Amino acid sequence: MTTPVARRKPTSTRIEHRERMRADILRSARELIATQGIDAMTMRKLGHKVGVTAATLYGYFPSREMVLQALLEEKIATMNSMLREYGRNSDRGLARLLAYAAGYRQFAMQYPDFYDLYICQLEPPRWGNLESDPEPQSEILAAMHREIGMLMERGKMRVLDIDTVLRLLWSAAHGYISLERTNCFGTLHLDAAGRDAHYLEHMGTMLRGFLTGAGIADMEHMVQFAGRQGQARSENLG
Numbered sequence: 001m002t003t004p005v006a007r008r009k010p011t012s013t014r015i016e017h018r019e020r021m022r023a024d025i026l027r028s029a030r031e032l033i034a035t036q037g038i039d040a041m042t043m044r045k046l047g048h049k050v051g052v053t054a055a056t057l058y059g060y061f062p063s064r065e066m067v068l069q070a071l072l073e074e075k076i077a078t079m080n081s082m083l084r085e086y087g088r089n090s091d092r093g094l095a096r097l098l099a100y101a102a103g104y105r106q107f108a109m110q111y112p113d114f115y116d117l118y119i120c121q122l123e124p125p126r127w128g129n130l131e132s133d134p135e136p137q138s139e140i141l142a143a144m145h146r147e148i149g150m151l152m153e154r155g156k157m158r159v160l161d162i163d164t165v166l167r168l169l170w171s172a173a174h175g176y177i178s179l180e181r182t183n184c185f186g187t188l189h190l191d192a193a194g195r196d197a198h199y200l201e202h203m204g205t206m207l208r209g210f211l212t213g214a215g216i217a218d219m220e221h222m223v224q225f226a227g228r229q230g231q232a233r234s235e236n237l238g
Contacts, residue, residue, distance in 0.1 A: 075114040156215035
């Protein structure tokens with residue numbers, strides 16, 4: 001009777017080699033997408049760029065879709081990090097909601113190919129239970145949910161279904177971004193600050209529809225304060 005040959009455990013050197021190769025594959029995929037777009041990123045092109053055959057690539061990623069999924073997971077982590085930073089640098093409530101909206105647009109403009117991929121492959125959030133949703137993209141949705149709930153509790157926002165308000169704000173942000181990228185608003189001639197202001201003006205108008213008188217007063221105060229800051233910056237530059 002033949003004695004089964006025990007499989008050798010991967011050595012640390014082999015594991016490190018696989019990790020380096022995987023990192024090289026993803027780095028090359030990012031470069032291909034940045035220069036040629038997602039549609040042009042094929043396993044054959046990727047293998048040529050890495051310096052291995054397509055067959056070798058399949059030992060690391062079973063399909064092109066798995067490469068894109070790995071890259072998308074990286075970018076979702078980047079998006080969450082960006083949005084957390086925008087949120088930390090703003091006051092709670094209205095200012096933070098608009099900050100999250102600004103960060104979301106910044107991600108879409110900085111990584112347009114991955115934004116499109118993110119929207120196409122997005123797992124439906126657990127509406128009604130975002131706090132326990134394990135999907136990474138639900139982290140910021142849950143944070144926005146808390147801000148909206150707090151505004152309602154403080155009488156700054158009309159008491160409505162929070163998920164409905166959140167979906168409408170998300171839809172408004174995505175719709176604006178999609179139309180802006182095709183210059184439907186005619187804003188591409190503006191500088192970056194002008195385009196930012198145009199977007200936030202639209203998002204603020206959308207948000208005002210959910211606010212009470214007290215909430216609208218807070219928003220007007222925010223706008224006046226931002227205007228004074230902008231004027232001061234202009235005078236300092238002058």
